Every structure is written in C-alpha cells, then in structure tokens.
Amino acid sequence: MRDPYDVLNVPKGASDAEIKKAFRKLAKTHHPDRNPNDPKAKERFSELSHAYDLLSDSEKRGQFDRGEIDAEGKPKFSGFGGFGGSRGTGAGAGGFEQYTWTGGSGGSGRSSGFSAEDIFSDLFAGLGGRGRAGFAAGAGTAGRTQSAPKGDDLSAEVTVPFTDWAIGGKARVVLPTGRELEFSIPAGIQEGKTIRLKGQGNSSPLGGEPGDLLVTVHIASHPHFRADGHNVRVEVPITLYEAVLGGKIRVPTLDGSVELTVPPNSTGARTMRLKGKGIAGTGDLLVSLRVVLPPGPDAELEKLAKRMRDGAPYDPRKAS
Structure with missing residues (x-):
C-alpha cells in the first residue's frame, strides 16, 4: 500500500479541507462508473478511498504520522513497546503490554468514529446499484446507498x-x-x-x-413608460384647445389604451390617475398632460396671445 499522502497527491502538512478537495477531484476522475472499460479503475478508487479514510480521521492520521501504523492502517511492531494501537488494560503473558487495535484495515472497521458519509453522499448520490458497487469496492461500505453530485449550474x-x-x-x-x-x-x-x-x-x-x-x-427602458415604485408614469401630449375646453383623449397603458376625460382648463401641472393600471396590477398609471402648440405660425393664435398679454397677463412662475 502506497503512502496515503502520495496517493492523494497532498503534502504531509495538508489541511483537512485540502485533503477533502484532493479526494473529491481524484474520486470523480477514477470512479469505476466513469471508467467502465478500465479493469484497474476499482483498484485505484479503492486506494483513493482508503487513503482518504486514513488521512481524514485525525486519530489515524496522527498514528500514521508518528509511525505507529502503516499505510494500510495496521499497527507496526516496535520491539517490546507493543503495537501502536489503542491501549488495553493490564499486561499480557511474559510482561508484554496488551493492545487492542480499534482501527480497521482497508476501510472495513470504523470504531474511531470517522465516516465518509459526508463526502460520498455528495459525490455519489443516486448512482443506484452501480454506484453502490463502486462505493463498496473503494470504501468498504457495501449496501449503502450513496448520492452522485449534481451537475454544474x-x-x-x-x-x-x-x-x-x-x-x-x-x-x-x-x-x-x-x-x-x-x-x-x-x-x-x-x-x-x-x-x-x-x-x-x-x-x-x-x-x-x-x-x-x-x-x-x-x-429594458421604454420610450413612454417609467416606473415609479409600483406606479407607472406616462406623459401624454394634448392640444391647446383640449387643455382649454377639455375633451376625451386616448391614453396608452401597459396592456392597450383607454379613453380618458381631460377637464377644461387643464394645464401641464395636472396629473391624472388610472387605478390598477400600474405594475403587477397593484399600482396606478399616472398620466401627466403636456400642452402642445400647433405647428408653424398661427396669426389668430398670436393675436389672442397678445390680447392676453396686454389685457389679462398672468405669471405661472409666480408663487401662488
């Protein structure tokens, strides 16, 4: 069995996050279901799973780093000091200390409390029978249903x-x-x-x-409509005589047009409200009137304007 750090291609001082990231990347590449024509895929995947099993368990990793267990997770004999597993009680025959090994080999025992559920449920959810077979070959957890990862967003x-x-x-x-x-x-x-x-x-x-x-x-912007909270604003031009005498005009809305009555003596300062014609049917349509003079010179209009200026002037800019 190769050194687990070499198997996952991480340095000895790698963090838990780095180890997990390396395993995820390699596991996706070498999973047997992605390599159905490669007879050695299961072997490589099993080696990856075992390496991750050992290094992601802080107790096992510490024992391996101290030389107490080998790459397979088995205790190393170190003279009369015993085997580097979990210490039992009392001394054995001949004065040797007795040790009871609590870690499995090849991923078969997990009394240390480590479980690869978190990463395998993420990587291999929903693979069905094929996924379980691949998981069992790699992680020694036959019969456990896992989930394959979702595709990328x-x-x-x-x-x-x-x-x-x-x-x-x-x-x-x-x-x-x-x-x-x-x-x-x-x-x-x-x-x-x-x-x-x-x-x-x-x-x-x-x-x-x-x-x-x-x-x-x-x-997208609109040439006529403008949002104002839940309301929509629209400016509608009217003639001078419509402003003075009043009348009915067609006003565009978000879903067609409607007829609106302009009161006599309406100015550009007037805003008219159409209920429920705003955004999502909850706001209103706010109609601003804009008085437009007729095109070109108009002699009669000019005479009227001069008479008003000279006989009845008014200043709309003066505060009322």
Whole structure:
C-alpha cells in the first residue's frame, strides 16, 4: 500500500479541507462508473478511498504520522513497546503490554468514529446499484446507498421588455449548448434579480441530478413608460384647445389604451390617475398632460396671445 499522502497527491502538512478537495477531484476522475472499460479503475478508487479514510480521521492520521501504523492502517511492531494501537488494560503473558487495535484495515472497521458519509453522499448520490458497487469496492461500505453530485449550474442573463416586466410575461434564453428555453417572468421582479430554473443546468457526470440554470433579469427602458415604485408614469401630449375646453383623449397603458376625460382648463401641472393600471396590477398609471402648440405660425393664435398679454397677463412662475 502506497503512502496515503502520495496517493492523494497532498503534502504531509495538508489541511483537512485540502485533503477533502484532493479526494473529491481524484474520486470523480477514477470512479469505476466513469471508467467502465478500465479493469484497474476499482483498484485505484479503492486506494483513493482508503487513503482518504486514513488521512481524514485525525486519530489515524496522527498514528500514521508518528509511525505507529502503516499505510494500510495496521499497527507496526516496535520491539517490546507493543503495537501502536489503542491501549488495553493490564499486561499480557511474559510482561508484554496488551493492545487492542480499534482501527480497521482497508476501510472495513470504523470504531474511531470517522465516516465518509459526508463526502460520498455528495459525490455519489443516486448512482443506484452501480454506484453502490463502486462505493463498496473503494470504501468498504457495501449496501449503502450513496448520492452522485449534481451537475454544474449554468448562468445566463436576459433583458425583458418593460411591459412584459410590469405585467408578467415570457422570456427566452439560449443556453451554451445552443438549446433555447422559455420561462415565465414574475410581474414586477426586481432589476438584477436571479431566477433559478431547477434541473436546467449541466447534467451530472456521475448520473446525479442535473444542475440548475440561474438567469439574471434586466429590464429594458421604454420610450413612454417609467416606473415609479409600483406606479407607472406616462406623459401624454394634448392640444391647446383640449387643455382649454377639455375633451376625451386616448391614453396608452401597459396592456392597450383607454379613453380618458381631460377637464377644461387643464394645464401641464395636472396629473391624472388610472387605478390598477400600474405594475403587477397593484399600482396606478399616472398620466401627466403636456400642452402642445400647433405647428408653424398661427396669426389668430398670436393675436389672442397678445390680447392676453396686454389685457389679462398672468405669471405661472409666480408663487401662488
């Protein structure tokens, strides 16, 4: 049996995290299920499992580092000092101290309390019969159902139209594999928020569940609408005579258009509210009126303006 540090390709002073990381990487590469045509795969995997079994157990690792046990986990004979296992009570025949070895060899005994459940449940969940066979060959835990790791998650970004974002809609994203996926956009989702699509990531190389797709959502600007909390603002131009006399106008909304009555003597300072026409149907549509003069010179309008200026001037900029 080779030195376990050499098997896992880690230095003697490696931390527990470094040992676990090295084992995970090598175990994924050399698992028998990933190498069905390699007759030595089980042997290599068994060696890896045994090395991790020994080095991840602090008691066994200490005994190995002190030379009390060999790479197989067996006690070394050290003259009349006995075997470097756990000390029993009393002395044996002929004055020799008796020792009872509590560690197994080849991963068959675990009275030290160490269990590889944590890492194998992560690495080999869901492998079924094949996974159990591979596990038994490597870690000496036949009959235990383990789980293969999930596939890697994928990331993507999507920019959705303002109206689809505000009232909810569908979006499509193209995955790195070229596959297109359509999914729902929750109404009013926060800019930059990530949607997790379960099982739409990469497949697991060891037969586990596929990873997830993480889609970051961005919101496109709109030429007319602007979000204001749960409300939506829109500016609507009206004629001078509509502002003075009042009238009915068509106003765009997130899902069509509606008719709105403009009261007489309306100015650009007036904001009209359409209930429930905002984001996700909970906010309102706030309509600002903008008075627009007719195009080109208008002699009659100019005469009217001069009469107002000279006979009935007013100052909208003066504080009321």
